[in-house]
Amino acid sequence: MIELENVAYSYGGGELLSDISLKLAAGSFHFLTGPSGAGKTTLMKLCYGALLPTAGHIRVFGADVRELDRDDIAMVRRRVGVVHQDVKFLDHLDVSENIKLPLTVSGRSSEGADLDELMSWVGLTNRANALPAELSGGERQRAALARAVIMSPDVVLADEPTGNIDWEMSQRLLRLLIELNKMGKTVLIATHDLSLIRATKAHVQARVLRIANRRVQLAGADL
Amino acid sequence: MKLDLKVLQALRAGDKQADRVVPPSGFTAQLTLFAAAAMAFLAVFALALSLASGRLAQRWGDELGRTATIRIVAPLDQRAAQTEAALRILETTKGVAKARALTMEEQQELLAPWFGPDLKLDQLPVPQLIEVLEDDNGLDPAGLRLRLSAEVPGAILDDHGRWRLPLVQAASRLRLLGWVLILLITATVAAMITLAANAALSANAQVIAVLRLVGATDRYIAQAFIRRFTLRALSGAAVGTVLAMFAVLLLPGAQSDAGFLTGVRFQGWHWILPVFVPLLSGVVAFAATGAAARRTLGELS
Structure with missing residues (x-):
C-alpha cells in the first residue's frame, strides 16, 4: 500500500526525518509513536502526498509520489482517509454534508442508507444536522473518522486522533479503527498515548514504530 | 490544472x-x-x-466629402458673367452631379448669424457662392482649379478638405x-x-x-x-x-x-x-x- 525507502525530509535547513524505510502492507495495523516534535505528523503527511521527501522514495499504491501530478495526488487522497488531531471541517455545512464531502468532491452520489449506516456506526445519527461548531471534541473526531472512511479507503491515517478527547471516547474511537482494520483496511495511528497502544494490542495484531533521533525503529517489548 | x-x-x-x-x-x-x-x-x-x-x-466625412464651394470674387459688374462662366465649366466637368449659384436670400441667411437679418448684400463686396455636389466618382479639384483659373479669374474652389x-x-x-x-x-x-x-x-x-x-x-x-x-x-x-x-x-x-x-x-x-x-x-x-x-x-x- 505505502512504502518508504530511505526517506529523508528536511525543513528550514534541518533534517527532521532521516533514512526511513517502512512498509505498510494491506490490512496491517501500525502505531507510530514518539515524543512531540519527533516528526510523526511529518511522516503522516509524507504518506499521503501532502509533503514530498527531500531524499529517498515513497511509493503509494505502487506509484512514486514524485511522479504524481496534482490530480494524481488528489486521487491518492481519495484512497487514503486522514484524521487529524486538529480536525477541520467546512463550518458552513452541517455534519452530514461534511461527512459526505469526499463523495461530493469526487462527483459520487451519496446514498442515504450508506450515510445513515455510517452516521450510526460513529454514533452521530442525532447530530447529522448540527454545525461543526456545535460538536464536542469527541463528536468532531468521530465525524472526522466518518469523513475519512466514507469513500471506503484502502488506508486510514490517524494523527493523534484521541488527543483532545477523554478516555472513554478515545476507547470508542479506537474500537472503530480496529473494526476498520478487521474489514481489511490498513491503519496507521500516530500517538504518544502508550495506554492506547496497550489497549489495542489486546484486540488486534499491531506493529509499533517509534520515531527517535529522526529515524523509525520497531518499538521494544516495553509496550 | x-x-x-x-x-x-x-x-x-x-x-x-x-x-x-x-x-x-x-x-x-x-x-x-x-x-x-x-x-x-x-x-x-x-x-x-x-x-x-x-x-x-x-x-461629416460623407456630407463634406461630397460637396465643394466656388467663390466668385469679382467686381459687382463682372460677378454675374463670371458666375455664368463658372457654371458652364461645371456643366462639362466630370464628377460634378449638380452645381448651382446660391440666391441672394440664401447667402443672406448664411451671413445672418454674424451680420443680422437686415444685411443688404447687393451693397457689399460679398463673393457669389456656387454649391457643387459631386457624383459617386468625385471630381478632380486640381483640374477644375486649372480650368477655372484660365476662364474665370475670380473663381476660388474650396473642396472643404482643409477643414473637413x-x-x-x-x-x-x-x-x-x-x-x-x-x-x-x-x-x-x-x-x-x-x-x-x-x-x-x-x-x-x-x-x-x-x-x-x-x-x-x-x-x-x-x-x-x-x-x-x-x-x-x-x-x-x-x-x-x-x-x-x-x-x-x-x-x-x-x-x-x-x-x-x-x-x-x-x-x-x-x-x-x-x-x-x-x-x-x-x-x-x-x-x-x-x-x-x-x-x-x-x-x-
Whole structure:
C-alpha cells in the first residue's frame, strides 16, 4: 500500500526525518509513536502526498509520489482517509454534508442508507444536522473518522486522533479503527498515548514504530 | 490544472453541491457585484460615446466629402458673367452631379448669424457662392482649379478638405477614446475581480485545505470559485447595463441642429450591443478568477 525507502525530509535547513524505510502492507495495523516534535505528523503527511521527501522514495499504491501530478495526488487522497488531531471541517455545512464531502468532491452520489449506516456506526445519527461548531471534541473526531472512511479507503491515517478527547471516547474511537482494520483496511495511528497502544494490542495484531533521533525503529517489548 | 471546455460546461451546467462548498457570504460578494455593475454602467456609456462619435465622423466625412464651394470674387459688374462662366465649366466637368449659384436670400441667411437679418448684400463686396455636389466618382479639384483659373479669374474652389479633415479626425479620435475607455473599464473589472477572488481564496484557505485533504482536484476547487465570481460579475453587470440603457434612453435623441451632444443615444441595431457588456464581464471574471485560483492553488502543497 505505502512504502518508504530511505526517506529523508528536511525543513528550514534541518533534517527532521532521516533514512526511513517502512512498509505498510494491506490490512496491517501500525502505531507510530514518539515524543512531540519527533516528526510523526511529518511522516503522516509524507504518506499521503501532502509533503514530498527531500531524499529517498515513497511509493503509494505502487506509484512514486514524485511522479504524481496534482490530480494524481488528489486521487491518492481519495484512497487514503486522514484524521487529524486538529480536525477541520467546512463550518458552513452541517455534519452530514461534511461527512459526505469526499463523495461530493469526487462527483459520487451519496446514498442515504450508506450515510445513515455510517452516521450510526460513529454514533452521530442525532447530530447529522448540527454545525461543526456545535460538536464536542469527541463528536468532531468521530465525524472526522466518518469523513475519512466514507469513500471506503484502502488506508486510514490517524494523527493523534484521541488527543483532545477523554478516555472513554478515545476507547470508542479506537474500537472503530480496529473494526476498520478487521474489514481489511490498513491503519496507521500516530500517538504518544502508550495506554492506547496497550489497549489495542489486546484486540488486534499491531506493529509499533517509534520515531527517535529522526529515524523509525520497531518499538521494544516495553509496550 | 487546465481550464478548458469542461470547465465552461461545468460553469453552464452548475453543481449545487459544488456551489455549497464555498461559503456563500463575505464582502467579496458585494464588492464584485458593485464593481461589475458600476463598470458595466460606464462601459455602456463609453460604447454609446464611441458609436455616436463614429456616426458623427462618418456623417461629416460623407456630407463634406461630397460637396465643394466656388467663390466668385469679382467686381459687382463682372460677378454675374463670371458666375455664368463658372457654371458652364461645371456643366462639362466630370464628377460634378449638380452645381448651382446660391440666391441672394440664401447667402443672406448664411451671413445672418454674424451680420443680422437686415444685411443688404447687393451693397457689399460679398463673393457669389456656387454649391457643387459631386457624383459617386468625385471630381478632380486640381483640374477644375486649372480650368477655372484660365476662364474665370475670380473663381476660388474650396473642396472643404482643409477643414473637413480635422473634424473627421476629431470625431475619429473620440471614437477611439470610447474604445480605449471600454478597454480600460474591462481591465479595471479584471483587476477588481482578481483582487476580490484573491481575497476570497485567502479568506477560504481552510476550506481549500479541507477540500484538498478529502481528495478535491484543483479543477474542482477552482471551478467552485470561478462559477461563483462569474455569476456575480454577470448579474452585477446585467443590472449596471440595464440601468445605463435606461439612462441612455433618457438622453435627448439626435437633432440635426443641436450638434453632437444630442446624438449619444444608441440608434437602430446598436441597442443590441450593450447586451454584450454583461457577457464580456462574465468572460473577464471567468478568466481573472481562473488565473487567481490557478496561482493560489499552485502555491499550496
